[in-house]
Amino acid sequence: MATRKRAPGGSIKTNERLRAAGLRPTRQRRALAELLFQHGHRHVTAELLHQEAKDAGYSVSLATVYNALHQFTQAGLLQQVIVEPSHSYFDTNVNPHQHFYDEADRRLTDISADISVSGLPQPPKGTKIERVDVVVRIRRA
């Protein structure tokens, strides 16, 4: 066979995307990237992504899922969203935006509206603002 076999679901675009981010396109990174970026914006936990990979027939260890999520985040492909002290969400939408969070069913949703935060004071001397996180906590009415 002359051509290299491509992992199921693997696309050239995914490979390039990984390369562009400075990450070797390994089989498991490709699989995870496909799951993450193929279907619009998503919010995942490590556990969830790991399960999805399994269900899709990819074999990826949980440790690798954690590694990949952090590498993707550092590469700017993902953003971490902090809404619970107990575990982490990763968001494929890396543009500045805000979230609704429902504590009851642990669901995170992007807010599409244009929120503006005004009246921000100067940050403490010697520091600069890195990011402004806005989480709108909601509950069943």
Next chain:
Amino acid sequence: MATRKRAPGGSIKTNERLRAAGLRPTRQRRALAELLFQHGHRHVTAELLHQEAKDAGYSVSLATVYNALHQFTQAGLLQQVIVEPSHSYFDTNVNPHQHFYDEADRRLTDISADISVSGLPQPPKGTKIERVDVVVRIRRA
């Protein structure tokens, strides 16, 4: 001895405050309340408060510190602030306000300025907004 001995540092005000919150003023709750509320607004973790109690000569188990922090929170004496996936902060300032958070030294500071968030959309059908959390992440410039 006719009068009941009061725990060191224990004040009548603390007793009443606990009673008003529907909590029995036990020795350990009194000790923790004194540490928390005696010196202006504070941000503590369970671990930190536990250590402080030890240092102050009170003997309070870590489990009790956790219990008390949650009870105080439910009673409206404290507010939980979520800025890290790894652990929880509790804030003695229960008025609506926002925070600076420095990830490098894990320091949380109240923002005293009057921040306003505008452009909030309707929450998803069947839900209502419970709280809007604003965390301004800062780092050494």
Next chain:
DNA sequence: TTGCTTTTTAGAATCGTTCTAAATTTCTTG
């Protein structure tokens, strides 16, 4: 291919937090 480097992996370890069941304390009521 060969060799060198990066990545993956299973499983152990860690960390903050919660749980458990027994001992202690508090708060009645007599």
Next chain:
DNA sequence: CAAGAAATTTAGAACGATTCTAAAAAGCAA
């Protein structure tokens, strides 16, 4: 003040998410 009931505290085990380890596997350049 004593006795009993209920709430609280406690040490230590258990837990769940995450990180670490060190050995095996895969990727890549020549």
